[in-house]
Amino acid sequence: MIYKLLTLLLPMIILYACEENYIPETSISQQEIVVEGYIEAGAEANPTFVILTKSIPFITTIKSDQFTDLFVKNASVTVFDGQKTIALTEICLNQIPPDLKENVYALLGFNPDSTAADICVYADLFNQLTRESGRKYDLKVIVDGKTITATTSIPPFVGLYDFKWAEPPGKPRDTLAELNVKINDPKGVKNYYRYLTASEGGRLIPPFGSVTDDAVFDGKEFEFPLQRAQKRGGGFDPETFGLYKRGDSITVKWCSIDKAHFDFWNTRDFSANSGGPFSAYTRISTNINGGLGIWGGYAVGIYRMKVPPK
Structure with missing residues (x-):
């Protein structure tokens, strides 16, 4: 049975669930x-x-x-x-x-x-x-x-397949397309994923919520929209957010990661997405003994494709 994800809310749910407010005392x-x-x-x-x-x-x-x-x-x-x-x-x-x-x-x-x-x-x-x-x-x-x-x-790689282009929801847009993909998640094994995208030979960048686990789709064949990443600070347009421009050549870098690596990006993404004059400090998870940051392994898959014209 194929489970259709209508909106890519899972990463954001995970991010909000793990916030930890903290006021650091550093010099x-x-x-x-x-x-x-x-x-x-x-x-x-x-x-x-x-x-x-x-x-x-x-x-x-x-x-x-x-x-x-x-x-x-x-x-x-x-x-x-x-x-x-x-x-x-x-x-x-x-x-x-x-x-x-x-x-x-x-x-x-x-x-x-x-x-x-x-x-x-x-x-x-x-x-x-x-x-x-x-x-x-x-x-x-x-x-x-x-x-x-x-x-x-570096965990076993779990890749994507059955890439399909679809009309975006809402009003018709001839120049944009939504990318839907499938994953066959191994049953009974906790899996963690991260991805990045690039268009027209540009640099690979992660989306605002770049990681997810398999809490919703453990052991299932699962279909979901894979959103185009958007550079931070580039402005937000709800009409184009997450969509791909028709005619562009795109690259998707899909990665399997372990839990400690997931925890780092999960808290890091939340911290980056909750900026503002009244935002709280978020303690970013680390696997470094004696320091801060991340030492992370990736099992990597690269997918290249052309966004078809309408």
Whole structure:
């Protein structure tokens, strides 16, 4: 039996259910190391990389010339894949020759518009780690005499199929289409998912609610509309929200993730979506021991298609 999801409310329900109001007491002297690192397996998986930065107080002002100082350099960063330990190579983008920068941006999945600062990353440049579903990966960071650790996993990939284009609900719109997809969720196993979309060769971006679990469709064949992601700060138009422009070439990146990775994005999305002068601080979930942030595994599937004309 096919279960039709009329509106993509599930991610938002999950987000609102997990909000935790919190007023932090932080200062520059209480800075922590923030980890953002990912390891992927599957079609067109990005290289494994880790970015290290320093936390800043909840209410603070950062000038553009101070941004570079937040990146942590000269750290020891290693990953154990269950068989071997690999040291990640530090790369600072301003040290890369101009004719190679575009290739590095593409390799690491960076947006060139956001690389004015001297961003430093630690990456598995030679693809030495064994990346596959079912493995756990231990991250170890040593910086300024402090040791930070985290563990993530890459779960089995559960993909999408039966992509169908449909007329959007409401008044007729000749230039827009809704994308409906199906998933066959494994029964009795808790599954977590995240996705990103891109149009016309643009950068992959996540939607406002980028994660979901299978609480509603565990063990079922399930059909739902997969909304087009919209860049934050780009304005909100209810007439076009979540819809795809006919004639565009689009890319969907669909990922299976573990619970700790899901919890991070679940709280992170909620925090990003609840901004405003009267918004409350939301404590973002982390799997980092001795720091903040996320070390997350992705089982990745890439889907490319053309939005058909009407």
